[in-house]
Amino acid sequence: MVEPFTPGFFRQLQQLKIHTRRSFLGSRQGIHQSSRRGHGLEFHDYRLYSPGDDFRHIDWNVYGRTDRLYVREFREEQDLNVFFLVDTSNSMRFPIDEGKFDLTRHLTLALGYVALSDGDTVSVAFLGQKVSPKFSGPSALPRLWNELRNISPRGTFDLRKEVRAALAQQKYAGKCFFISDFLTDIESTLECLDLVRAKNFDLTLLQVLSPSELQLDPNLSQVLVVDAESRETLELALDRSSRFEYAKALANHVEQLENYCRKASIAHVLISSAESVADVVLTKLPELRLLK
């Protein structure tokens, strides 16, 4: 394992639990309350006895009080399907040496370990490349890491198509972490989010931007910028006013995303690639009540 994934960090991750806004139907018993009423350990409610119900669940105390047969209903605790949509397009490589994809990888690993240590099922869709197998249990961590380690951002793809294809492989809804820089046109981004919502996932957007994307490099004046995916070029002359304009444009873009997320009850977290995964997972996300 790599820094900061020390044994101590893992112990801290074990204390965390992915918080969802609602219950999801899992594939197996887990620790999450599912929407399925069943025979779990947690009392949920009474209901009238129907022929065929397990008579061991008849609450005789209630019968004695009401002369009616009621059975105790327990909430089915099932595993959570934690699904990561990870943007692995070429844009996540840039700017070079600012660690945007490294942080993406670490966030996926950290959150994935939280989910695995809770008995949840983890799968990762590396958009544009592949979808990982499902992992469950803490022992799946090395395999998860192996998947993450062997992936490098490359190429360009139709985001909607890839998200749609990734979602199609998900049988159960659950918690979805969509990790990307989201520096594409807002319309197609929102369409992708709609696709995820339509699948009933509890979506959290983790927008990872490099420091030079958050604030233009002050040492740059005359620059020829090249789009990492389309290879389109643009000549720029940067000064104080243009940096101000950029900040405005970025804020506007992020605000559009946030507005949609707010309306759609989607959590949106803006993360700088300069931040450490520990700070994000141990502090920031719990503060946002995305982890508990």
Place this chain on the structure above:
Amino acid sequence: MGFFSSLHFLSLAGGAVALAAPLLILAYLQKNPLRRRTVSSLLLLKLLPKRPSLKRRVQLPIRFFVELLMLLLMALAATTPVLFDTSHRVAILLDSSLSMRALAPGLSGSNITRFQLARAAVEKWVGDQSALNTYTLYISAPKLSRVTDTNVTAGAVVSALSPLSATLAPDSMSAALEEILQAGSFDRVLVVSDRPSDRAANTIGDGNTTEIESLQVGTPVSNLYIANLRIENSAADASQSELAVSVGFSGMQPVDSEVKVFRRDGSQEQLVSSRPIRAQPNKILELNFPVPRKGSDVFYHISVSASGDAATTDAIVDDNDGWVTERTQAGKPMLVVSESGSTFGLEAIRSIRVLGSTPVEYAKLSDEERARFSVIIFQGAAPRIAPHVSSLFLLPPSDNTIFPIKKQVETPNISSWQSEHPLASYLKVPLLKPAAALIFEVPPWTQPIINVEQGPILLAGESRGVRFVACGLQILPFEGSNTPSATVLMLNIVNWLVGGEEFGTSLVTGATMRLEADAEWSVHFPNGSEEKFPIPQKGEAPTLTLPEKGIYTLIRSAAPGKNAKREILAVNPFHLEESSTFSVSPYSIPETSTDLSSAEIPQRPLWPYVLYIVLTIFAVDLLFQLFAIYDRMRGRVSTVA
């Protein structure tokens, strides 16, 4: 202006450093090339203002100009500029001879004289020189004269110029220049004349290097003039004389003219004769007019004038008039006075009778007896008082008082001569090559004719109507074709001496003459003014200069043993060289026989100061970079490269 004339660059090649300036421009254009950056998305960057076009991009930052200034200053320092910290002592020799009275077409079409052009040229030249220079102004005619005090300012020179005007006298620019150089107290000499120099050279004056600069003014212009006037005895009729007039024309095309002869007897002037002529370019036309013999108080006024439109092309009008008086002369013999009493072969000169005499025998002669001779030649001898007869003093004794001797030199080198003087006619002066020569002092009434490096060895002058020649080299015995140079010189001397005596009394403007010291003189000038010469205290004969053309009346008061006397002198502006305004002959810059030596000129190096400035600018540039002051000075994107 003085600063820039003192500024010199010792190694101009160092300025090649400035050729790096284009490289600096390229470096700056290259310095801000487009940095290529791959970004994740252009989504937001497309919203920013685009880079200005190349045309607008080529706006160099302030720092470029700072660095360019440093580069240029370093190039300047590399040329090692120095200030020649010296003031020059400059002599200005201004030609004031007759030829400078010639009209010169002005820029505005109006005619000004060459002398006015020369004055303006001097004024301009002085204005262009270093303010540290000092000047001494000389004029060349009638003899070299200093106009200002020595080493005055430019302003004083300009002030002294305005009242000056050209004279009617000839000059010898070569001799004048040599005299200035011999003084040895000038760093530079400016010669302003209508004549060019034969060459430009540095020469030595008393061991220092003197720079000579020539300014020529005026352009070729036509001139009609009288070259000579004389009265000759008529061979056919003893009661008649022949008035011989020589008319010259310096120009391109023949010109129709008219010669008029007036006789002035007392206060009345009467036209005696007139004749139309056609003057040919560069030819002397000889005319004879018979005139009755009237006596010595009668003089003739001859005038020549161009006709019609040609009158406007006569550059000098002063030489269009002449005067001549009558003096009856008979064929007189020549007397040679020497210790041996010999005639030294001079009897071979055709048409001249020659008698020999010893100094003792000469001393016994009375003035009237001496006056019976046309010329007296003193060979190795000299009387105490010069006779009133044209005389040649050949190798006079060192203690003679008429032509004081400076020194004797062995195998002297001839350095200059007055080629235009009749004594130098047809003479190849450099071929004289004397084994030894006497160097004369120059009495004020004489002019040097032939000079060696140490001074003049042949002098000529006129005094009271008689001519004198002093010759410091041996040209006797007269051997004819066996000694051609000496023979030609002797003939020239005799002709000149004889001509002054025999053919009427006529002097030229600019000449000087000595008046007898034992009487008072009153001189009436042609312009009507009068000058009195009292008996001098120390017995030195007063000198009369003849600047104007016309008739001078000299009245000597009675003195013990002498009656009062009245003489009429005709003074004419007949100077062939001066009147030849269409083709001027160059003057010689004196030769030097010594190698040039360059004097050490104090200099103040300027390059350290330039480097200090560069270092200061560099320090300021560094500070500006450290405190990002350049960045703050940058404006909006559109103004920044």
